[in-house]
Amino acid sequence: MKKILKDFSRNQKEVVPILHRVQTEYGYIPPESLPEIAEHLKISESEIYGILTFYKAFSLVPRGKNIVTVCMGTACHVRGGPQILDEMERDLEIKSGRTTADGNFTLESVNCLGCCAIGPVVVVNGKYYSHISVQKVGKLLKEYKST
Amino acid sequence: MKITINGKSISVEGKRTILEVARENGIKIPSLCDHGKLEHFAGCRMCIVDITGRKGYPPSCSTYVEDGMEVKTNTPELRRMRKQILELLLSEHPHSCLICEEKENCDEYKSTIRKVSEVTGCVLCPNNGRCELQKVVEDLKIDRVSFPSLYRGFDILKNDPFMDRNYNLCILCGRCVRMCHEIRGASVISFTYRGSKAVIGTSMDKTLLESGCQFCGACLDVCPTGALMERAAKYENEPENSERTVCSLCSMGCTLEVSLSEGRIYSTKPYEEGLVNRGQACVRGRFLVRDIVHAENRISKPMIRKNGTLEEVDWQEALDFVSGNLKKYKGDSCGLVVPSQASCEDHYLFSRFGQEALKTSNIGNPADLNLQACFEDYIREKNLKFDFNFNIKDISNADTIFILADDLAVTHPMVWLEVLAAHRKGARLVLIGSSPSAGERFAVLSLKPKAGTELPLLQGILDVVFEKFQKQETAEGAQKSMEGPGLDQCEKITTLKKEDCLKAAGFFNGKGRKIFLVDGSIPFLPSNREILSVLWNLSLLDGTQMIVLDGFTNSLGSLLIYRNSGTKIRGYAAVLEDALEGKLKALYLSGPFPLIPGEDLEFLVVQDCYHSAWLEKADAVLPAVTLFERKGVLVNTEGRAQKTNPSAAISGEGKPDWWIVSQIAGKMGAKGFEYKSPSPIMEELSRRRAVFKDLTYKNLAKKAAFFLKSKTGEQQRYDPSGMDFSTEEQDRDFPLRLVFQAVPDSCRGFPLDRISKSLSLIRDSRDIRLSKKDAGKLKLKDGEKVRVESPAGSFQGSLRISEKQPAGLVRAYLSLMEDFDSSLLKTFMTYSREKASLRTLPIRIKRGK
Ligand code: SF4
Ligand code: SF4
Ligand code: SF4
Ligand code: SF4
Numbered sequence: 001m002k003k004i005l006k007d008f009s010r011n012q013k014e015v016v017p018i019l020h021r022v023q024t025e026y027g028y029i030p031p032e033s034l035p036e037i038a039e040h041l042k043i044s045e046s047e048i049y050g051i052l053t054f055y056k057a058f059s060l061v062p063r064g065k066n067i068v069t070v071c072m073g074t075a076c077h078v079r080g081g082p083q084i085l086d087e088m089e090r091d092l093e094i095k096s097g098r099t100t101a102d103g104n105f106t107l108e109s110v111n112c113l114g115c116c117a118i119g120p121v122v123v124v125n126g127k128y129y130s131h132i133s134v135q136k137v138g139k140l141l142k143e144y145k146s147t
Numbered sequence: 148m149k150i151t152i153n154g155k156s157i158s159v160e161g162k163r164t165i166l167e168v169a170r171e172n173g174i175k176i177p178s179l180c181d182h183g184k185l186e187h188f189a190g191c192r193m194c195i196v197d198i199t200g201r202k203g204y205p206p207s208c209s210t211y212v213e214d215g216m217e218v219k220t221n222t223p224e225l226r227r228m229r230k231q232i233l234e235l236l237l238s239e240h241p242h243s244c245l246i247c248e249e250k251e252n253c254d255e256y257k258s259t260i261r262k263v264s265e266v267t268g269c270v271l272c273p274n275n276g277r278c279e280l281q282k283v284v285e286d287l288k289i290d291r292v293s294f295p296s297l298y299r300g301f302d303i304l305k306n307d308p309f310m311d312r313n314y315n316l317c318i319l320c321g322r323c324v325r326m327c328h329e330i331r332g333a334s335v336i337s338f339t340y341r342g343s344k345a346v347i348g349t350s351m352d353k354t355l356l357e358s359g360c361q362f363c364g365a366c367l368d369v370c371p372t373g374a375l376m377e378r379a380a381k382y383e384n385e386p387e388n389s390e391r392t393v394c395s396l397c398s399m400g401c402t403l404e405v406s407l408s409e410g411r412i413y414s415t416k417p418y419e420e421g422l423v424n425r426g427q428a429c430v431r432g433r434f435l436v437r438d439i440v441h442a443e444n445r446i447s448k449p450m451i452r453k454n455g456t457l458e459e460v461d462w463q464e465a466l467d468f469v470s471g472n473l474k475k476y477k478g479d480s481c482g483l484v485v486p487s488q489a490s491c492e493d494h495y496l497f498s499r500f501g502q503e504a505l506k507t508s509n510i511g512n513p514a515d516l517n518l519q520a521c522f523e524d525y526i527r528e529k530n531l532k533f534d535f536n537f538n539i540k541d542i543s544n545a546d547t548i549f550i551l552a553d554d555l556a557v558t559h560p561m562v563w564l565e566v567l568a569a570h571r572k573g574a575r576l577v578l579i580g581s582s583p584s585a586g587e588r589f590a591v592l593s594l595k596p597k598a599g600t601e602l603p604l605l606q607g608i609l610d611v612v613f614e615k616f617q618k619q620e621t622a623e624g625a626q627k628s629m630e631g632p633g634l635d636q637c638e639k640i641t642t643l644k645k646e647d648c649l650k651a652a653g654f655f656n657g658k659g660r661k662i663f664l665v666d667g668s669i670p671f672l673p674s675n676r677e678i679l680s681v682l683w684n685l686s687l688l689d690g691t692q693m694i695v696l697d698g699f700t701n702s703l704g705s706l707l708i709y710r711n712s713g714t715k716i717r718g719y720a721a722v723l724e725d726a727l728e729g730k731l732k733a734l735y736l737s738g739p740f741p742l743i744p745g746e747d748l749e750f751l752v753v754q755d756c757y758h759s760a761w762l763e764k765a766d767a768v769l770p771a772v773t774l775f776e777r778k779g780v781l782v783n784t785e786g787r788a789q790k791t792n793p794s795a796a797i798s799g800e801g802k803p804d805w806w807i808v809s810q811i812a813g814k815m816g817a818k819g820f821e822y823k824s825p826s827p828i829m830e831e832l833s834r835r836r837a838v839f840k841d842l843t844y845k846n847l848a849k850k851a852a853f854f855l856k857s858k859t860g861e862q863q864r865y866d867p868s869g870m871d872f873s874t875e876e877q878d879r880d881f882p883l884r885l886v887f888q889a890v891p892d893s894c895r896g897f898p899l900d901r902i903s904k905s906l907s908l909i910r911d912s913r914d915i916r917l918s919k920k921d922a923g924k925l926k927l928k929d930g931e932k933v934r935v936e937s938p939a940g941s942f943q944g945s946l947r948i949s950e951k952q953p954a955g956l957v958r959a960y961l962s963l964m965e966d967f968d969s970s971l972l973k974t975f976m977t978y979s980r981e982k983a984s985l986r987t988l989p990i991r992i993k994r995g996k
């Protein structure tokens with residue numbers, strides 16, 4: 001942490017760049033780093049917390065190697081989004097928003113990815129999978145389990 | 148410039164918003180997020196208006212008027228839009244009651260069902276009837292909500308002292324966040340998450356307590372909904388009436404509004420127009436007054452000891468008993484201890500009672516141990532010209548502020564808010580001293596010398612400042628006498644970097660308005676007398692205004708009464724010393740005093756508000772009342788005189804101090820004690836003491852602000868004082884250093900954490916604060932009972948591990964209460980006499996029982 005902070009001035013505008021750096025360095029924002037960032041920038045911890053929870057890019061829990069995002073927008077929702085998420089949770093043995101113990105997967109949901117026509121949509125590491133069904137979940141995840 | 152609002156032509160001056168101008172002219176625009184004292188937020192869109200020639204509907208709360216503007220505030224289109232916006236907002240707020248057709252008839256039935264914690268409508272909401280949101284809904288005549296409703300289902304947060312938070316009721320107006328950030332400088336709460344998950348919260352959802360909240364209640368007082376509630380007042384019936392009074396719980400003198408319900412205090416709130424506080428308060432004034440007045444351990448009836456036990460008697464019997472017995476003791480064998488937290492009238496009569504009835508010079512006031520006493524001694528002895536008075540508003544206009552103090556946010560909350568206001572306007576803050584404080588986040592420079600080396604540091608700075616002035620040959624008569632340790636030695640002694648000392652000196656030499664705030668922590672520092680002289684010289688050299696703050700209610704007023712009484716008064720330390728040496732035969736205790744064995748005491752009177760261990764030894768107990776239950780004049784730390792008003796019914800049979808002592812003095816045969824009310828006492832005082840000239844009830848009512856005539860010596864010269872560079876030896880048996888602080892929260896010296904459990908969670912007068920590092924070394928845990936041992940004596944308390952506490956240093960509160968080892972206390976009394984011999988005390992910490 002000390003080393004990271006050394007690269008940044010004490011200007012309060014540095015808060016987002018610092019968070020980005022911490023996120024890339026650790027894969028998430030360790031809660032213990034908040035007091036140190038606060039001390040460095042002379043702002044309060046809650047101000048930092050407010051900023052980091054505002055951006056989806058930051059996470060307070062470690063993120064897995066593979067990020068699985070299930071769409072829960074209206075269109076995908078009516079076509080079975082929730083069931084797909086359920087199946088994912090069962091398969092990976094984690095709740096949505098969490099990371100597996102081996103650090104391989106992080107499961108997330110999102111509201112509409114803007115491609116409703118091909119829904120239900122699942123995105124893994126930025127790659128879009130269209131017309132997913134509960135049956136296809138196992139096969140899809142398997143692809144990433146070996147890597 | 149001229150504008151028109153709804154066809155009405157209005158002339159406006161300065162930079163004003165449309166909303167402000169409309170309000171001043173009686174034109175109502177609904178608003179929710181706007182608040183006069185806070186920056187504009189423009190979040191709720193309730194206040195939208197129509198401006199001819201402008202596209203869209205700008206919010207009037209953040210749109211400034213321009214010449215020729217034509218504004219409409221109430222078109223059908225605006226009304227329609229506002230309704231829609233509000234309906235959308237209400238879709239996430241329990242609104243069944245708001246749109247219920249039966250709501251007028253509902254009132255009579257609702258009184259008991261409010262005690263549920265989940266709020267599904269106004270009838271179940273503690274804010275019902277005093278809610279801004281409710282009023283806006285009413286004004287806009289909302290009778291339906293045409294969006295699907297959503298209950299956000301947040302847990303209700305009840306784990307903090309004093310306040311509950313129910314964010315299901317929050318409308319995200321951001322007032323609390325802005326208040327906490329802008330005015331209080333605490334930034335405990337923020338907007339977190341966004342979109343439909345947005346909620347006000349702390350870092351990592353910690354409790355407010357864990358997040359450094361001051362519990363000032365300011366967020367609560369600006370919340371337009373029931374989201375933030377004072378727990379104790381939550382389910383009480385609506386208050387019937389309210390009284391305005393001056394808070395007597397510290398030396399600020401805030402104006403409070405005390406609301407009453409069935410003779411009991413319902414709640415206290417800061418008064419918006421208060422001269423000192425302008426709508427702000429601190430945890431004491433905001434949350435503790437009710438507990439102080441209605442405490443369970445109040446002494447309610449006079450008692451005298453009969454056959455070994457205290458028995459309740461009526462006032463006449465008690466007064467006869469006390470006066471009859473006191474007559475037996477003459478002169479200095481009788482000691483009188485007064486509470487510094489009493490009115491000027493009380494102090495004047497206490498001084499006359501001591502001198503004319505008890506005929507003793509052994510009168511002790513805890514304020515004798517304060518900085519103002521210390522400093523008054525100093526300038527009096529040297530005949531220096533100094534003005535104790537200042538105006539709190541001037542602080543916010545400073546360009547540089549030096550602070551040598553404990554945490555001002557705790558000890559002098561209103562001064563701290565002014566410092567923050569100055570900081571917002573760009574002032575630089577320089578902190579000097581080892582005490583952890585809220586100021587650190589705001590300081591350009593924070594000098595933390597090794598504990599006990601404040602003097603060499605200040606001398607080092609003075610050296611540098613002086614050198615520059617000498618070159619300019621402006622510092623006449625400031626010769627060699629001011630030579631300090633030199634920066635190299637300063638660096639060595641204080642363990643600070645030379646550059647930092649130079650930088651601090653640079654700020655002193657800098658331009659603009661400079662203020663040096665010093666507080667009651669100085670008397671607890673080694674060589675405090677020399678520190679005062681260095682400060683004096685510094686302020687004289689570069690024109691920095693020195694402001695001497697003190698911690699107790701009315702300590703300045705009381706000091707000036709005793710010190711100008713014309714006869715010798717020996718003071719608190721002397722009374723304690725005589726008591727310890729067994730020289731006192733009778734003791735009249737009306738103020739805090741450490742419990743001593745007192746075997747030689749033949750007669751002991753306790754005149755106080757709360758039960759303490761002293762009652763076990765007392766021969767007579769006389770119930771006094773707090774300053775919230777009576778009239779009295781208080782002088783605050785600025786030198787401003789203000790009157791308190793009885794804001795609660797007197798608890799039990801208690802009486803004001805002036806009444807009790809005048810009765811006893813009269814019965815003892817002293818003349819001129821026939822008072823029926825405090826106002827003639829004040830008149831007499833204003834005639835007898837020059838500093839109090841013209842300070843009468845009449846004049847106080849007439850004048851908006853009344854300041855004492857601060858009268859001091861004549862001279863404005865440098866004071867060549869003895870220099871002291873000795874450093875303290877490390878003692879292997881006692882490796883830690885102890886620094887005392889005065890208890891910040893007390894009523895007549897009685898620590899308030901013993902009255903309020905909630906306060907004791909925030910800070911407890913028995914806390915012994917230790918750094919994490921030292922605690923680790925000693926394998927001690929937070930909250931553990933520990934014993935502090937020193938060569939002079941020992942005392943107990945519970946450990947509080949603090950990240951901010953520097954290693955090697957231990958901080959404890961010096962409470963003049965029973966569980967303090969009086970022999971230890973004696974070593975701390977010495978500073979108020981000729982030679983400052985106080986040192987930070989070498990100690991060790993052991994695990995307690
Ligand atoms: S906050 Fe106001 S509007 Fe909301 S439920 Fe409570 S009283 Fe009603
Ligand atoms: S009580 Fe005061 S310090 Fe605490 S959150 Fe509210 S405004 Fe901030
Ligand atoms: S808690 Fe109250 S003041 Fe704070 S944002 Fe919510 S409604 Fe506004
Ligand atoms: S204790 Fe002091 S700062 Fe707090 S409300 Fe009372 S006078 Fe004001």
Ligand code: FES
Nearest residue numbers: 071073076112113
């Ligand atoms: S609802 Fe899934 S992509 Fe739009």
Ligand code: FES
Nearest residue numbers: 178189191192208
């Ligand atoms: S009051 Fe103007 S936007 Fe809220």
